[in-house]
Amino acid sequence: MLAGCQSYEPRPLDAAAHRDAWHARTLEAGSIRGFLERMDRDLTGQVGEFDPTDGLSLGEGQLVALVFNPGLRLARLHGGQAAATAEHASLWADPKLSVSALRITESVPDRWVVTPGLTFSIPISGRLAAEQGLADATYRAAEHRTLEAEWAVWDAVRRAWFEWSAARLRVEETERLIDALDTLVRTTSQLAESGELPRTEASLFLVEQAQRKNGLRRLRGDVAVVEYQLLAHMGLAPDAPVTLLPSLALPPENAVVGGAPAVPRAMIGERNPSLARLRAEYEVAEQALRREIAKQYPDLTLGPQYETDAGQSRVGLMGGIPLPFLNANRQAIAEARVGREIARAALETEYESLAGRWVAAAVRAEALAGQRAEIEAVLVPLVDRQLEDALQLIQLGEGTSLVLLESLTRAHQTKRELIETRLAEALARASLEYLTGPFIPERPSDAKQETP
Template identity: 35%
Template sequence: MTKTIRISRALIGIALLTSCRNYEPKPLALDASERAFLVRTIDAPTLAQYSAQLGARASAANAFNAADGLSLDEAELIALVFNRQLRLARLEAGVTAATAENAGLWRDPRLGVDLSQIVDGVTGGVEAMVSLGLTLPLSGRLELEKQQAQAQHRAELVRVAQQEWTVVADLRRAWVRHASLAAEAQAAGDFLVRVAQVTAIVDRMESAGEIARIEARLFRIEDAKLRGQLQAIESDLTRTMHEIESLMGMPPRSDRNFDADFAFADALGREHHDALILRLSAASPSLAVARAEYKSSELRLAREMRAQWPDLEIAPGFGEQDGQRQGTLGIGVTLPIIDGNRRAIAEAEAAREVSRGRTEMELERLISALLGAEERLAAAARRRVLLETTLLPLVDTQYAEAREVARLGEVNTLVLLESLKQQLEAKQQLIAARRDESLAAIDIEEIAGPQTSMQKKEDAAP
């Protein structure tokens, strides 16, 4: 018996030494994180190394050079590297990766020791029997468990890709708003220059008594009003700049230069509706997430179904009884005749139906959202064309004729001021139309999903 106990102790010690891990604390270092964030730059080695792995995007951005003003392609690269939500999503994907890596393992063996003593016997010796219980996964449940964990990890990776596409779309929208405000600031600045030129003439005419002071004051009032509006625009311009920096995961800076315009959106969302529907079905990130989750729910149901069938449990043992050494073999099988894993199967079936419904409803939502975005794009494009072909030529002609009349000596200050205001308002309407058109195109791109390299080649072909 003593030898048997020694063997048991040795087995337990070996098992604990080879399989157990020790806890190691890892304190937070927020001070170091703060310093790293504040000194983060867009030409850091981390970005250069990561951008080399983004083949399609890196080639689209050509040679990365932030010194000449940050382009949208370069900003997208930076956001994919440093955006806070994306970095967190990738860390969270590590949880499912760890689950998938350690799923489907055999159950730990069970070491048992049976001690017995004959109470009314002549001798008071204690007899021991040592057994090692093993579960043989003959049902195939563990393989399905591993497949489900891998499917859950793939779904998490698809979810990360969806968040990357969402961040790109959010960055593009912020870029458009920044470009719109920059264009408004430029238009307001041009207006102030022209008002200043006319005001100088009006002041001379007022001094000469050719126009009343009340008329001359209108120009100074308009100048003061627009300067206040320009300050508000510049404040919004700074806000959108910091919004872009936040999406990029960069610290705020006042001297950052963005090469913002509307040109990038001219090629977005211009495909035929049927082509967009096909692209949506194949490439929509949110639909891909729903599909991946449905695949995981299918594997969950398959695993629960397989769990009905029992695994084989064996327990070989060794010990002494009545002074004789003995070997034993215990065999056990769970009979699925009462429980049969019915609850888990029913829950898995219901979860699969939920996942199926979520996928179908996501497709419906995407199609509806696509139709709405296409309508907004068409309406904004019609408005832009109307402004470019009708209103802008009219206000330009009006201002040119008012200046020509003034040059000939017949200055009508009210007509001249109104012509300037109409010209500014027409420019503001055109900027708003371009902004709305670009935002609708970005919405279409976000809904339809990223284009593959083959789709891009087909679109570029004549």
């Protein structure tokens, strides 16, 4: 019997080995794709070929995060724990071997009374089936929690990528302004030296240049901070030799009817991972109630018994069963019923919240799209033309340096506003896609099963 028992083997931590492995992680296309295929994740179909040799794109970064993100590693391990529970949930209890030995104190020929027994706990109420159903439902809920975590990481990488790309654009636009100011500072300084321009006006260009250079330091720091956050999302070390490719590409727009967003109730209900997880948790609550009801009918205890008494042997059966009329598991059943109602309310209220948030995100995205279009079509051409006119007047000797400085800063401000608007619109579109849920294409195997 003892040969079937398992033995304990310690597995001590090795922080140095983990640190070395973390820093040595490589983005080999074969290993990344192979890991994702083993997981059978549908999100991978939303990205084309994985080729990090020319730099890491947004989609490729999302795939890397699915593989190496530390939070997803824990979520999958918890899912494995639930799978182990489900695998061994419906096992019978081990039989119980008992021995009773009594010695008669009086003087008799055979003074020992020995009673060995072997009892089995026999589930006659369907409790084991209910236990298995609960374990299976718990495992499915853990799987949905993992999928929900993967979708959240997918969205977090995208949002951080947009933030990083916008931060780079802010730096580039500020560098262009500083380059233009460098030329104007030299020109205005020469004019001030020759007495053709007041020193007070020339110093304004110098002050503007110093302020922009000072602000550029913070902007470059912002780029570095967001880049390190991106690497953390992807599970890579801060010094990982990875080249990131900026992108502010807008996710596809969701359905719009008559100029106003139509709430995609069916899409949210079918695709949103949070709702899928809550439906799985409701099934857990159902199975928990089923188990508690089954537990009010106790197991039957039955087994053979042998006894020797005063030299006489007896063979028979020993059994027993508790009578469920005082306790009958009433407390656990009542708690499970309330737990089921809580799970139902959690699903229904989450759907209501998601529908409202989707509409708000759609309205925001539509407003930002209109604002961005107007900036690109109206404001940017206006400030560019104003700057060109101011430069021409200065060259003809008819304009003032203050007008040129104002035109230059207005052009920079407008382009910065365009960057912020495009970022806000991209984040709003990303929110719409996140709230709706991932698009899961029909698998060929599923299509074959549905073919008559």
